Amino acid sequence: MTSDDVLLRLEGVTKRFGATLALNRVDFDLRAGEVHALVGENGAGKSTLMKILAGNEQRDAGRILVDGQDVEIRSPNEAARHGIAIIHQELNTVPTMTVAENLALGQEPRNWHGALDRRGMVRAARAKLARIAADIDPRRTLGTLSVGMQQMVEIARAVSEDARILVLDEPTAALSRAEAAQLYRLVGEMRRGGAGLVYITHRMEEVWQLADRITVFRDGAHIGTRRRDEVHPDDVVRMMVGRPVEDLYRHDRQRPGDTVLDVENLAGPGVGPVTFRVRAGEVVCLAGLIGSGRTEAARLVFGADRATAGTVRVRGRVVNARTPREGIRAGLAMVPESRKDQALFLPHSVEHNIAISSLDRLSSAGVLQRRRIRQEVTARMDRLRLRRSALRLPVRSLSGGNQQKAALARWLMREPDVLILDEPTRGVDIGAKREIYELVNELTERGKAVLVVSSDLPEAIGISDRILVMRAGRIVQELDSRLASEEDVMFHATGAARRNQGETHD
Amino acid sequence: MTDRTLDKAELTAPRPEQSTPSFDFAYWWDRVGILVVLIALVVLMATIAPNFASIDNLFNIARSIAINAILAAGLTFVILTAGIDLSVGSTLAVSGVVAVLAAIGGLPAPVAVLLGVLAGAAAGLVNGLLTAYLSLAAFIVTLGSMTYLRGLAYTMTDGQPVVDNMLGFRDIGNGYFAGIPVPVVVMAVVYVAAWFVLERTRYGRHVYAVGGNAEAARLAGINVKRVITSVYVIAGACAGLAGVIFAARVVSAQPTAGTSYELDAIAAVVLGGTSLMGGRGRIIGTLIGSVILGVLSTGLILMNVPFFTQLLIKGGVIIFAVAVDSLKQRPLRLGRRTGGAAPAH
Known part of the structure; x- marks a missing residue:
């Protein structure tokens, strides 16, 4: 490795929070024109490293070198000055402002008499969006765009700041497939342009699709760095968890019993009518793109939102919950999509x-x-x-x-008789994932009915008995999980050639 | 695999970023910080203010803080749900007027007292229903009721104090129970009850849950609207009780009673460490906050500090206390708000 193409190098970086070591003498380097995946379970130290690079936290020991020069990163502004851009998992944009206003945030252009130069702002925004090949009207209000589009805006903002070192933290966590694909293209383009990208993710497929090198952290320590073409996915997972992993998705099929959850012509905002059943000992997965009505349907069943029509029965009794309270009393339970905002x-x-x-x-x-x-x-x-x-x-x-x-x-x-799990393993490390799957097995063994909503296709297929694919608020196909492939699910979810409405906007 | 359980244990072991450091300022400040401030203040006052430490004066302080402390106890419930009630001062006036007029009208003292408290609860019920079921902002609703309730108090008394020297329940303001002033006894009962409800009952858990995360509370099966309504009723009832005590002390119905008391009560709650964002705080903190404000006022008076200067000092103390409380929330970090290991409920 020659030192001149190394954009960023960390040597022996240590960070302590109270009595515990969040980072223990970690080495890391990033070269120009590479995607360097950083993987590890939750708590491995990835986010601490990111915070140090972002200037939000200070290291306790070690060196940080940018272009071979020792640097201090004491604030986000200093990070930007060194060409480091961080794209956070959560959006740091203002939803009530337009795309152009967001892109100009903090550096609004002025015209000759000192007033805001709106036309110049829109022009600059167009240029920034063009740079990442995002087809977004800069005059639109940010909050009206899909999450994926909003993320593009966020990236456009980071990229336009002459950033050469990009740190992306699970950028596809909230994206649909098509949106993720667009992001992957963008990552490819930036790499060709000579930038270095640190790509933090939980998703192995992404690592294999994008990364040139892979670094694994575990418990605050650097476990190893490998070239992607020299390593097998199983080895990486083993490095992450510190032990071999058998097949992650284990689903013990039960002989289904009586119908526990019976949903008939259920309809509400953006949903329906949908009709389906979940039997005792069965796991049924609602699959589909974001905005296809999966979550919405699950929420109607539970009573989190109010249905406009239809009947929900639990063990033969009509429930039709209008509030979660009524749903819970009738034997329903739901772990909602966002544990931080909706559950805890x-x-x-x-x-x-x-x-x-x-x-x-x-x-x-x-x-x-x-x-x-x-x-x-x-x-x-x-x-x-x-x-x-x-x-x-x-x-x-x-x-x-x-x-x-x-x-x-x-x-x-x-x-509960019926457990609804909306994205049960989003942002969850592999160890906990496995335990959640084991729990689902245990529940079905005891005759519970489980309804899962999942964007993670291997998971959707791996832990369910049947998959109900939704599109535009309706169930368009039922698949047997033993026979279904990810492609099958995507085929029905996208309606083949038709693109999802939520992602395109005229 | 034989060592699998061990590995699992490792996975659930403390995560590096989140464990408790050896000395956790946030933790200790939350437990005893405000108490330390109080003790320091008392020692200071006892040293420099003449007669501060005499029993008589301590009773005087206790009696004078009782009204604000009772208002603040009810307000703690509201603030724990991330709400606010600006109307408690006006409610106090209405309740006092109702109780005195009822007594003058010939009703027995206990009934008059009860009516006063119920009038406060009714005012709170209106606040609560408007806030919870019409989803109006509590700040605006109670700003409105602060005004109309004051108007009601003036209307009922024609704007004049109504004095009743024979007031049947005057002992509630001026009497002694086992050598302790009755308002202080009432205050103690209110605080023990509030502590029990918040710490030991299902309802108390629901109050914290609604303030901690209203949507999560709803999805967990809590009737959020009912909880929100109820906390305003509690605040109103406490204001009603305070109003009765106030009326008993001055042996009259005063339409101007309790003007701007809501601000002292809010100050006591916040001083006691309850978060205006809801979900965090303790009733004992509110009591200590009330005592601090009371000690400060009395001590400054004893020291012959001019009234204008008293205001300067009191305001400064409130801001200082809240600033310390806020600093502990985000140690050494700019921007993002991720709290330290504050004690949980």
Whole structure:
């Protein structure tokens, strides 16, 4: 390796948070014109590294070299000055402003008498968007665009700042396939243009599609760096978890019993009418593109949103829940799409988070039975392998995987007949993923019905009995998971040649 | 694989970014910080203010803080749900007027007292229903009710104080129970009850949940609208109780009673560490916050600090306390708000 094409080099970078080492003498380098994938489970230290590069955190020891020169990155502004651009998982844009205004944020052009130069702003925005080949009207209000498009705007902003070192943090987490493909093209173009890209991701397919080199972090340490063409995916996963992984998706098929969940002509905003059943011991997956109505349908069943028509029955009894409360009472439970916004009380303790939906059962005359609560909560935590010492910690301090387990544990407390899981493993590390799948198996063994919404196609196929593919609010195809391929699902989800409405905009 | 369980244990072990450091300022400040401030203040006052530490004066302080402390107790419920109630001062006036007029009208003292409290609860119910079911901003709703309730108090009394020297429940303001001023006893009962409800009941958990994340609370099966309505009723009832005590102390119905008391009450809640964003805080903190404000006022008076200067000092203390509380939320970090290991509920 010659040193002149190395854009960025970290040597022995160490970061300590209190008593624990978040990064332990980590080495890393990035060359011009390469995509360097950075992988590892949650808590491996990837995000700490990113924060240090972004100037949001300071290293405790070690060197950072840009173009062979030692640098200090004390603030996001300094990071930008060194040509480092960070594209965060969450969007840092203003949804109520136009695309052009967002792109000009902080550097609004002025005209000769000092007023805002709107026309110049739109012109500059067009140029920036053209640079990343994004076909977006800069005069549109950002919030009206799809998440994928918004992310393009975010990237356009980062790229236009003469960035040569780009750090992308799980950029495709919220994107549909078509949007992800567009992002991959963009990554390819920037690489050809001589930029270096650090690509943080959980998705192995992405790593193999994009990366030139792969670096694995585990528990704050650099485990290894490999060229993609010299390593097998299994080796990378092994490096990540520190042990061999058998087949990740294990689904024990049960002989399906009676119908537990019976949904007939259910309709609501953006959905329906849809009709389907889930039998005891069965896992049914709603698949489809973002905006196809999967999540919306699941929410109607649970009562999170109100249905305009249709009937939902649980074990033969009409439920038609108008509120989650009614749904829960009828034996339904739902782990929603976003655990942080919709499921968890982040500053509250793990115990409080897990017990909250079962307090009717665990109180007498409204007074909490604290010993019983503690017993029951710890029993569920043990089962999900959440360490007991977390009981009184704020749930926000757990890793993504453990937070998701806490969200699940809440419903294990209630023994629902039907468990709805919306994106059950998004942003969850492999160890926790496996445990969630095991739990699903355990539930179906005991005759529960499970309805899963998933964008992760291998997961959708791997853990379900049947897949219901949705498009434009309707179920367009039912597939047997044993026979279905990812291509089959995509074929029906996209309606073959037709593009999804949510991604194109006139 | 035999060592598999061990590996699992490792996976769930503390994650590097999130464990508790050896000395966690945020943790300790949350537990005892405000108490330390109070103790320091008391020591300071006892040293420099004449007669501060005498029993009589301590009782006076306790009696004088009771009204604000009771208002603040009710307000704590509201603020825990990320709401606000600006109308408690006006509610106090209406309740006092109702109780005194009822007593003058010949109703027995306990009934008059009850009516006063119920009037406060009713005012709170209106606030709560408007906020929860019409999804109006609590700030605006209670700004409105602050005004109309004050108008109501003036209307009911023709704008004049109504004095009743024979007031049947005057002991609630001026009497002693086992040697302790009655308002202080009432305050203690209110705080024990509030503590029990918030810490030991299902309803209390629901209050924290709604304030912590309203949408998550709804999806967890909590009747969010009912919880929101109820906290305003509690705040109103507390204001009603405070109004009765106020009326009893001055042995009259005062339409101007409690003007701008809501601000002192909010200050006490926030000083006590309850987050205006909801979901975080403790009732004991509110009590300490009220005591700090009371001690400060009384001490400054004893020290003959001019009134204008008192205001300067009080305002400064409030901002200082809230600033310290906020700094602990985001140690050493600019921009993104990711709290430290604050104790959880």
